[in-house]
Amino acid sequence: MPKETFFRLRDEKQEGIMRSAIREFVEHGFERAKICDIAKNAHVATGSIYQYFADKSELFMYCAQWGFDVFMKKIDLRPDVTNMDIFEYYDERLANSEILSDERELVLFMQELTRHPDMMRPSFVEMYKKSEEHILQLIQNSKDKGLIRNDISNDVLMEYFVAVTERFKMRWMAKYEDLTQMPQDELREYVEEMLELLKHGLKGGANV
Amino acid sequence: MPKETFFRLRDEKQEGIMRSAIREFVEHGFERAKICDIAKNAHVATGSIYQYFADKSELFMYCAQWGFDVFMKKIDLRPDVTNMDIFEYYDERLANSEILSDERELVLFMQELTRHPDMMRPSFVEMYKKSEEHILQLIQNSKDKGLIRNDISNDVLMEYFVAVTERFKMRWMAKYEDLTQMPQDELREYVEEMLELLKHGLKGGANV
Amino acid sequence: MPKETFFRLRDEKQEGIMRSAIREFVEHGFERAKICDIAKNAHVATGSIYQYFADKSELFMYCAQWGFDVFMKKIDLRPDVTNMDIFEYYDERLANSEILSDERELVLFMQELTRHPDMMRPSFVEMYKKSEEHILQLIQNSKDKGLIRNDISNDVLMEYFVAVTERFKMRWMAKYEDLTQMPQDELREYVEEMLELLKHGLKGGANV
Amino acid sequence: MPKETFFRLRDEKQEGIMRSAIREFVEHGFERAKICDIAKNAHVATGSIYQYFADKSELFMYCAQWGFDVFMKKIDLRPDVTNMDIFEYYDERLANSEILSDERELVLFMQELTRHPDMMRPSFVEMYKKSEEHILQLIQNSKDKGLIRNDISNDVLMEYFVAVTERFKMRWMAKYEDLTQMPQDELREYVEEMLELLKHGLKGGANV
């Protein structure tokens, strides 16, 4: 956890520092990320970072938490998922162009995070679970509505679901580094294709 | 590419060095991997590494190539894929317990490799494509046989296919760190569930 | 010398700061002593220390002077030493349990001070001499009364005297970190043994 | 303990490094001593120090051990103390001009060492005890011969003895920084005065 002093900073400054750190960690990975560059890009002195965080690891770990909180805030703003099925959920996100408005840098940071299991502290793991519960709820709802098969455990279905959506998200991000350049039509088509695969799998209408 | 001297070594020594390097890179990531530890575990002097490779990056890059060659040799030993569909392919690998006999460390290394795009040299990219072509061939064959839908491009199908199989492979590896402990029955069940999902997707027999 | 502002503070605050500084210097030595911890323990802001003192060294040097003044005040309160001999002096201090009421922390600070000769400014050296004169007076008085040998110079006798009393004081302090726990009987015995040695040395009544 | 690599160095180099370290520690104290200066004065690279020692503390601790070993070697070369009394011992050292040939720097280092109790490891404490036993032996021998009083415990006598001899040694070293300048006559007189005080204390022949 950051020191008290960090939370006394103006919100913009806090955000500036976190984003600078996350960008650096994403760009160079944890080991090569330089504290002095993080500081420079956040327009603070190197030493200031150490007024806020005990060390590089703590900064890294708080990036995870901060990033997660940003996700969570967004999620909490959305219509409740308690009655939503997994397709409605994606339809809605698509309608709101939200699929990738998950901020690019944060997504990549989460990737980096998985490479450092020793820095995923319980508090983070808890949050991670919260996110999974969210998806499991959607899956269960979908089962209840008879929209998806119920002969396979929720865990495996989630695994399958996450595998496909994450992969597609990554691909998309690789294609359009600058998210402002993202053509909405193409995105829509892309997502629909992914959902189609999720729905019907490879078999689809083939061989019928 | 390694220096001439490397190729003059006995094959076992070459392999010892490569495996030591790969293990170190997997365990600590590229930055934290220490040349001196790689040397120590390969029972070679630190300086010798520099007789074989120009620097750490070259060693890393050759790990990629070497690993890929190992894959390729295995693949080339297999019955030709030119007429095989994707399910036959997996059936066969399953029958031969080959799904995960892709060596664990090599698989994890490929993960690490993706974190360093600057070190994927053309030669590697080429090999990577070779592997993809392999899969694309299987997909096309499957389409030809009417086994899978042909209303979606091969590229997207491959993406979908790889997403699911890789994810499941990772899960499995996370579960059984020591591959010798791996219970074959459970593995079989696991793979079949995955294939089932690939075949019929989420929809499956639900709500029909 | 401290700045004017320091002397404008209430006496208790001045004392609080000095004691906090002395404790820190004793506990961690000059180099590792942290200004911010001194400030914290004195319930003052870090920056305030710099309102009172030019820098760490000045604070350290003033600790010496302040500590010495405390000693001196005590000494000045005592019956005049002009006619006292060295044994009367110790008897009296023993009677008043004053031997170690020289405050522990101050004594240890003086130890630390000796490690930094460059920070013993003339003003301090002067005071140090004042203290030595005090002892020299006692020695001369003792000689005059025929209580101690006069075939050895006062300087050497003082050296000898200080060596023994200081060493015994240190031992005692090491034994009872918490001075309130100090058993008076044991102390008395200890001191008497020390005085006995000072009087008669190793020879004592032996071999006579 | 140093790493293996240190012991593989030529003896002169080992000694060069240890003396450079001890000088630096004596001159600036543990905290301000700079590894890079120690290295420079020993004509090795900064990094080399870390090939030999894990860190600054380990180097410091080994200085203690090394210094002690040097003492011990000298002591072991001397005629056996098992039958010597404390005055013979000093007479002999004086005859051999050995009193201060205990190397100046090592003596001062031992002073510095006492300021860092956390770095006196058991191995060192053990050696320290060995040195004390040496003195206790001399004291017991002196008692047995009826040369010194036996109404006071050996521990207290040792304390008294060490206090005086150490103090005088320090004084002497302060007076002649350059030991080669040391006038032997004055030293002889000085030591005899000290021994006289030890024998007869303040009282001496006075008032008899």
Add this chain to the structure above:
DNA sequence: CATGAATGAGGTTTCATTCAT
């Protein structure tokens, strides 16, 4: 060509001191 010690550039971290409020 093998070896493993030597090198030093470069990063992290500390903390005395300054400065804006």
Add this chain to the structure above:
DNA sequence: CATGAATGAAACCTCATTCAT
């Protein structure tokens, strides 16, 4: 004048790479 955050110089330590044997 009090405050405590901001600053950045300076030191420790790591480890890729070189080099002498």
